[in-house]
Amino acid sequence: MRPFTLLWALCCATLAATAATPKPTNVIVLFVDDMGYADIGPFGNKTLRTPHLDRFAKEGMRFTSFYATPVCSMSRASLLTGSYSARVSMPGVLFPSNRIGLHPDEVTVAEVAKSRGYETIMIGKWHLGHLPEFMPTRQGFDHYFGLPYSNDMKQSRRGYPPLPLYRGEKVIETEPDQAQLTRRYTEEAVKFLRTKRDKPFFLYLPYTMIHDPLASSEGFKGKSAQGPIGDAIEEIDWSVGQIMGALRELLLDDDTLVIFTSDNGPSGRAAPPFSGNKATNLEGGVREPCLMRWPGRIPAGTTCDRIAGNIDVLPTLAKVFGADLPKDRILDGRDLGPLLADPTAAPVRDTHLYFTAAQKLEAIRQGPWKLFLLDPAKRKDEPVRTAPALYNVVEDPAERTNQALKHADIVAQLTKAAADRLAEIEAHKRPIGKLSDEPxxxxxxxxxxxxxxxxxxxxxxxxxxxxxxxxxxxxxxxxxxxxxxxxxxxxxxxxxxxxxxxxxxxxxxxxxxxxxxxxxxxxxxxxxxxxxxxxxxxxxxxxxxxxxxxxxxxxxxxxxxxxxxxxxxxxxxxxxxxxxxxxxxxxxxxxxxxxxxxxx
Ligand SMILES: [Ca+2]
Ligand SMILES: [Ca+2]
Incomplete structure (x- = not known):
């Protein structure tokens, strides 16, 4: 064989090998607590400095109709299982006195990643059951560092045990200095990224901030133009910058999909341009800022207005991991892949269901129309809204003009769609995890x-x-x-x-x-x-x-x-x-x- 032919043969062999086994994609999910839609620059905040998130948006895609749920635990259950919280029987918020958790038989994103040989790590707030049977290490995470529930569930609240900080399944500290948590989570994440490994990784980082009580480390405390909440947001932006910087430095940039979003709307604050906030199913309680970045795969500087949400994360990532979805259960989410390639592609899911903390179906959205089946929660200085209330959330994002009387046909259609979907979920809902141990x-x-x-x-x-x-x-x-x-x-x-x-x-x-x-x-x-x-x-x-x-x-x-x-x-x-x-x-x-x- 002549040298040229040999070289060509080698080239073909290398190309063939590359085509047969594309390099696996790493995934990072950054999940903020209680962050509102317009808390960061890419979603309209003009007061705070979020340069790293601004750059993230310029290099990736913004989702403007990305849905979470009204409060903490139900959102995390949706994110990790690809299912509505009512389908997995998860109430709004778990407390330290509860003896329940996400059912161990649920298949989490981490377990899907592991099925394809990924190394999995969770850093931050879990909030899906704090008893050993329900912890992240039992739900597909190889490594865990963080708090088992919210940062206000601590000793100073009568009856609660001292707030534990875990590494793996061991409590390594109690009542940690909360001002250091964002910094410590970030350092853990960067250290993990720098660890040499042969496997691809899935990193899930649910921040403790900006959930009350607010705290920030030196360098951020007292530095923003919006008090403690602004300080905590600017520190999260710093954290995102540290993680993105590490990816660039380690040349992992092109091989890593990063998702940034939050679990529910802001607590006690407004969420412009929407009405409502945390614990409501008005858009301000559940519509979240969401950014996704994957160089070469997601077109830079784009915006997607299609309905999407945290229930879509598992099906989307399963495709990215090259894994099969569980076949023995119904998932509510859909693979957002077509929209990541082209934000104007047809919707992957044209319906969104809004559940309450008590697992009731409160509202349904199809296309631009949202119908409240139950009276939405009231907030100070906002009008009383009485079901059935129909809003065009594209033209009227603040849900001010009830068009139920004007569009009785749409009310009827959405009422029927909601009843059908609820009946299906009731018929196929899965139980929450309960201990069957000694009383x-x-x-x-x-x-x-x-x-x-x-x-x-x-x-x-x-x-x-x-x-x-x-x-x-x-x-x-x-x-x-x-x-x-x-x-x-x-x-x-x-x-x-x-x-x-x-x-x-x-x-x-x-x-x-x-x-x-x-x-x-x-x-x-x-x-x-x-x-x-x-x-x-x-x-x-x-x-x-x-x-x-x-x-x-x-x-x-x-x-x-x-x-x-x-x-x-x-x-x-x-x-x-x-x-x-x-x-x-x-x-x-x-x-x-x-x-x-x-x-x-
Ligand atoms: Ca929350
Ligand atoms: Ca499981």
């Missing part, structure tokens, strides 16, 4: 029945040991002292049947739920003076709700009757363990004194 002290069946008066906030009685309230009149009494404007004293039941004595927006409220959409409530201004007060709440045999505080006159209203059956859920004191028993989304656990509880 805790409070749950242990004893020879003498548990005395309610011995229960302290945080206690949870197994459903079988709970007071009998189905089909009968009952009165609940206790003495409490608190300064909280939003909390739960007693909750028993869930989204189908239950009752709760709680404080919501400063009102002491006794609520009865006879069926999913059959709620009755009686309320009084709550004494939040930290002094002990006696409360009596009841359901009379003719279906009236009564509420009495100290020796004030009793307030009584007509409800719709007795509870048709005994609630199936546990009886909780000072918190609500899983499915909310009343119309609250994420009430804080009770911090205060609660004694002499009785139910007769």
């Amino acid at each position: 805790t002290a409070a749950e242990t069946p004893s020879k003498s029945p548990v005395k309610l008066s011995d229960l302290k906030p945080g206690a949870q009685l197994k459903a079988a040991a709970a007071p009998q309230v189905g089909g009968r009149a009952f009165t609940l009494s206790c003495t409490f002292a608190t300064t909280q404007a939003n909390t739960v004293l007693v909750a028993h039941g869930g989204v189908q049947v239950g009752y709760a004595l709680h404080i919501r927006e400063g009102k002491l409220t006794f609520s009865i739920r006879r069926a999913t959409d059959d709620n009755s409530e009686v309320s009084l201004p709550a004494p939040t003076d930290g002094q002990p007060h006696r409360v009596r709440a009841g359901l009379t045999k003719d279906g009236k709700l009564l509420l009495q505080l100290d020796d004030q006159p009793e307030v009584m209203i007509q409800g719709t009757g007795l509870l048709g059956k005994q609630p199936a859920e546990d009886f909780c004191v000072g918190h609500d363990a899983a499915n909310p028993a009343a119309k609250y989304s994420q009430p804080a656990p009770f911090r205060g004194n609660l004694v002499d509880l009785t139910i007769r």
